Amino acid sequence: MDRINIVAFFIFILASIFCFLLHSYAADISIHGFSQGNYSFSISENPSGKDFKWAEERVQLKFDASRDPFRIFIKTDGSFEHIEDKEDAELREGYVDYTASKWDLRLGRQIITWGLGDLLFINDVFPKDYEAFFSGRPMEYLKIGVDSAKLGMYPNFASFELVVIPNFKPNNYPSSERFWMYDPMPGITNRETKEPDTKLNNTEIAVRAYRDIKGFDASIYFYHGFMRQPSMLPDNMMTPSKLTLFYPELSVYGTSFQGRAFEGILSLEAGYYDSRQDNAGKDPMIPNSQTKFLIGYQKQLWEDLTIGLQYYGEYMHDYSEYEKNLPQGFPKENKLHDFSTIRITRLLKNQTLKLSIISFYSISDKDYMINPEIKYNFTDQVWGAIGENIFGGDKNWSQFGQLDKNDNVYLQLRYEF
Amino acid sequence: MLRYLIVLLAMLLPLKVFAITAPGVIKKSQAVLLYSGKDFKARVSMKIIIKSGQERIRELTMLRKNYGDVSGDQKYFMYFFQPADVRNMTFMVYKYPTKDDDRWMFIPAINMTRRIAAQDNRSSFVGSDFTYEDISGRDIENDDHSIIKEENNCYVIKSAPKTGDMEYSYKLSWIDKTNFLPIKEEYYDKKNELYKVFTAEEIKDIKGFPTIVKRTMTNLHTGSRTEVAFTKVDYNIGIEDSLFSERFLKQPPKKWIE
Numbered sequence: 001m002d003r004i005n006i007v008a009f010f011i012f013i014l015a016s017i018f019c020f021l022l023h024s025y026a027a028d029i030s031i032h033g034f035s036q037g038n039y040s041f042s043i044s045e046n047p048s049g050k051d052f053k054w055a056e057e058r059v060q061l062k063f064d065a066s067r068d069p070f071r072i073f074i075k076t077d078g079s080f081e082h083i084e085d086k087e088d089a090e091l092r093e094g095y096v097d098y099t100a101s102k103w104d105l106r107l108g109r110q111i112i113t114w115g116l117g118d119l120l121f122i123n124d125v126f127p128k129d130y131e132a133f134f135s136g137r138p139m140e141y142l143k144i145g146v147d148s149a150k151l152g153m154y155p156n157f158a159s160f161e162l163v164v165i166p167n168f169k170p171n172n173y174p175s176s177e178r179f180w181m182y183d184p185m186p187g188i189t190n191r192e193t194k195e196p197d198t199k200l201n202n203t204e205i206a207v208r209a210y211r212d213i214k215g216f217d218a219s220i221y222f223y224h225g226f227m228r229q230p231s232m233l234p235d236n237m238m239t240p241s242k243l244t245l246f247y248p249e250l251s252v253y254g255t256s257f258q259g260r261a262f263e264g265i266l267s268l269e270a271g272y273y274d275s276r277q278d279n280a281g282k283d284p285m286i287p288n289s290q291t292k293f294l295i296g297y298q299k300q301l302w303e304d305l306t307i308g309l310q311y312y313g314e315y316m317h318d319y320s321e322y323e324k325n326l327p328q329g330f331p332k333e334n335k336l337h338d339f340s341t342i343r344i345t346r347l348l349k350n351q352t353l354k355l356s357i358i359s360f361y362s363i364s365d366k367d368y369m370i371n372p373e374i375k376y377n378f379t380d381q382v383w384g385a386i387g388e389n390i391f392g393g394d395k396n397w398s399q400f401g402q403l404d405k406n407d408n409v410y411l412q413l414r415y416e417f
Numbered sequence: 418m419l420r421y422l423i424v425l426l427a428m429l430l431p432l433k434v435f436a437i438t439a440p441g442v443i444k445k446s447q448a449v450l451l452y453s454g455k456d457f458k459a460r461v462s463m464k465i466i467i468k469s470g471q472e473r474i475r476e477l478t479m480l481r482k483n484y485g486d487v488s489g490d491q492k493y494f495m496y497f498f499q500p501a502d503v504r505n506m507t508f509m510v511y512k513y514p515t516k517d518d519d520r521w522m523f524i525p526a527i528n529m530t531r532r533i534a535a536q537d538n539r540s541s542f543v544g545s546d547f548t549y550e551d552i553s554g555r556d557i558e559n560d561d562h563s564i565i566k567e568e569n570n571c572y573v574i575k576s577a578p579k580t581g582d583m584e585y586s587y588k589l590s591w592i593d594k595t596n597f598l599p600i601k602e603e604y605y606d607k608k609n610e611l612y613k614v615f616t617a618e619e620i621k622d623i624k625g626f627p628t629i630v631k632r633t634m635t636n637l638h639t640g641s642r643t644e645v646a647f648t649k650v651d652y653n654i655g656i657e658d659s660l661f662s663e664r665f666l667k668q669p670p671k672k673w674i675e
Contacts, residue, residue, distance in 0.1 A: 028671065032504060066671060099668065113529040140526035154664055210663070215519070217532070217663075258532055260517055265532045300534040304541065350465055350473065350641065351544030380473055380500035416501030 027067035040410035136410025182402035216259035249276040264299030281318025304347035313338035367393020367401035439562035454652030468640030
């Protein structure tokens with residue numbers, strides 16, 4: 001029995017047990033979901049020679065049952081993928097909620113979103129799927145569920161969320177078969193990925209405290225865990241023959257504020273990224289500590305037309321150490337990596353037609369990403385979206401510059417029930 | 418002398434209180450339409466029928482709580498059942514009579530709470546022919562009101578926006594003299610032509626509060642109309658302040674949304 005069948009069988013059994021148990025206790029049960037086609041055509045062919053970044057049909061089922069004070073939620077996907085001709089089953093989310101009057105607990109696989117950025121993440125330290133984002137999949141696939149326990153506490157003076165993650169989960173980056181990307185050591189193909197072991201010392205902890213301060217939503221954040229983007233460790237700096245990809249230790253201390261100002265919504269967010277394995281900034285293979293910050297402003301210009309602007313920066317600490325220790329031939333990053341984004345959204349036809357564009361432009365790296373999209377709700381159940389991801393820049397190693405040859409046009413078509 | 422003065426004042430006072438003024442009628446009407454009870458709950462079904470005859474359904478539970486007096490602050494909590502792509506979404510509004518609202522939205526697919534920009538209260542509510550103002554009220558001070566006639570047991574009031582940047586030049590409201598609910602409203606565009614009509618089709622008495630349970634807004638320019646039905650209407654149900662928080666925006670309590 002292959003993996004899809006095992007997972008599907010497991011989910012079916014679990015769902016059946018829940019159904020039976022909950023039914024006998026007269027709980028509220030609902031089942032919803034969608035079926036979807038999602039295709040993304042590469043304008044230049046992929047490194048592997050294929051023409052699509054993404055091509056699949058997918059079905060999602062959402063099972064929701066509750067009987068106070070408990071709730072069970074399962075969101076599971078089954079898909080058939082055409083580029084490699086494979087089927088897959090995935091538990092996107094699956095958790096149990098317990099709700100008391102002043103606290104609650106969520107146990108299981110869950111998507112957690114923190115922070116204020118529009119597609120820019122400082123205090124959202126939870127795993128993301130950038131392959132999904134760059135391949136023209138629906139936005140919800142940018143976020144990956146984490147197996148965790150989340151405790152919410154709501155005393156009168158503030159609210160708290162405490163997240164404990166026992167198993168590390170990295171970000172998902174585009175595969176080298178589908179995406180043209182910069183590789184500093186292309187000659188070394190012997191590579192091994194080492195994720196942090198599951199042990200008590202490696203348990204990740206994330207805390208958020210929030211409350212209203214004079215009409216502003218104010219939050220402070222703390223995270224103790226690992227970077228979700230891997231670093232490369234060569235076995236020998238002079239004549240490397242093997243690369244180990246690993247996830248350096250990280251702590252984040254952050255804050256954010258959001259409220260009405262200047263006839264719009266003003267967002268401010270900042271975080272200090274403490275690179276715990278490279279405090280002095282001397283190790284060129286591990287990112288230095290950084291301060292990341294974001295200023296965002298959103299305004300409704302007129303009916304059904306909204307504009308959002310962001311300025312975002314990453315400031316590298318101990319930059320002189322970085323410069324001193326950077327090996328020959330490696331691209332040199334700027335002390336300040338900053339960019340700006342613009343999002344414009346227009347709704348038409350009783351808000352059933354949505355035209356939107358978001359663009360990222362890096363001031364320091366002179367690279368960009370532009371994503372225009374048209375989405376139309378044909379009926380209350382069926383919608384379709386067509387869009388394009390356009391990348392470019394001066395340098396072949398910068399964030400968007402390296403993606404220059406990966407422009408793609410995508411189609412999403414979904415029937416919801 | 419003083420005694421006579423008091424008697425005289427006592428005679429004048431009720432007259433002043435009961436004198437019918439246009440702003441007074443509008444205020445009373447808003448009190449009945451938008452501020453009845455300490456709190457309020459309804460299941461709202463909206464049917465948007467566009468010119469071609471195609472129908473769109475919007476279904477939500479709306480909860481409202483008053484803070485302070487009539488025309489004071491209010492908080493709204495909305496939970497969407499339909500259409501499918503917004504199912505389980507919640508929407509929260511802190512409404513202030515004299516400044517912009519605070520609005521938040523929760524998107525369950527990515528478990529994200531967002532503030533949303535809300536400068537234009539004349540914007541369509543969820544794509545319907547109703548605006549945010551039609552749902553939660555318009556500041557009385559924004560218009561010049563005058564009673565132009567009385568007919569069929571109604572005051573007919575003309576309300577003209579004080580600023581010229583509105584999409585209509587004036588509105589006529591037929592306000593029932595008995596229960597002070599608007600029975601009909603007509604919006605006239607810049608060329609003084611009728612282009613939008615509101616009608617209240619069914620009024621029910623719920624816990625002593627007269628409530629419009631069926632209403633329609635017709636847009637003569639676009640040819641679309643929106644029919645709204647309120648069911649499961651209730652007042653003074655003891656909605657806690659804590660409901661209007663990020664916590665419950667993310668996990669709307671079953672007891673309130675059903």
